[in-house]
Amino acid sequence: MPNILNKTTSWIAATLFVASSTYGDAPMSNTQECSKPECAPESCPPPCPQPCPPTQSCPSEPAPCCPAWPTPVLNAAYNYPAHTQVRCPWDVFFDVSFIYWQPYEDNLALGVLTSNLTSTVAPNPNTATSSVINMAFDYKPGFKVGVGGFFDYDSWDIHAEYTWFHNQNNKNRAVDASAASTQLISSYSSNASNNYDSSNARWKLHMDLVDLDLGYMHYAGTHLQMRPSLGL
Numbered sequence: 001m002p003n004i005l006n007k008t009t010s011w012i013a014a015t016l017f018v019a020s021s022t023y024g025d026a027p028m029s030n031t032q033e034c035s036k037p038e039c040a041p042e043s044c045p046p047p048c049p050q051p052c053p054p055t056q057s058c059p060s061e062p063a064p065c066c067p068a069w070p071t072p073v074l075n076a077a078y079n080y081p082a083h084t085q086v087r088c089p090w091d092v093f094f095d096v097s098f099i100y101w102q103p104y105e106d107n108l109a110l111g112v113l114t115s116n117l118t119s120t121v122a123p124n125p126n127t128a129t130s131s132v133i134n135m136a137f138d139y140k141p142g143f144k145v146g147v148g149g150f151f152d153y154d155s156w157d158i159h160a161e162y163t164w165f166h167n168q169n170n171k172n173r174a175v176d177a178s179a180a181s182t183q184l185i186s187s188y189s190s191n192a193s194n195n196y197d198s199s200n201a202r203w204k205l206h207m208d209l210v211d212l213d214l215g216y217m218h219y220a221g222t223h224l225q226m227r228p229s230l231g232l
Helices: 002-024
Strands: 092-101 111-118 126-133 140-150 157-174 182-186 198-215 229-231
Touching (some): 092 157
Antiparallel strands (some): 111 182, 140 157
């Protein structure tokens, strides 16, 4: 009986040894390799808010824009034009202005009005006062009319304007007959005595101006508009 058990035990041990060897010698093709799991992508930060006016520049902190804006808006290389845009334009414009100006010219005085006053008060018993009689420079109406057009190149424009300002100013001054000591000395007389009872002056101004200028209306900031120009 013990011999049978010993043989049986030896046979079982040999079987296990063979089975273990066979399993150890089996090729790796019959097994699945352990693949490293893919790392989840890092979440993108929200897109940068577009400033006003919009621009494509993006701050570097805390993170760059991700993803980019769907419609990039590039920074303007020159000041943005500011002229009025309409549908199907002819690129021609007209303007009319009402003006109310005061014409003025130097050295147009009619003369000097003097009054001799007698006084017994020392130390100036005899004194005299004088006043200059100036031309009456009143405000007068006028107008301007202009026509212009825009070029296709960089929104430059050309403008021509006509200014009409015709007017007449009158000045009358008479000496009071009751004031015997009052004298009127004219500025335009060659008379030796140069004393008059009255003086009348009329000044006519006919001003017709034509201006031609080349300019560019643009934004200098978000609210300020400017139009530098060159003209004749």
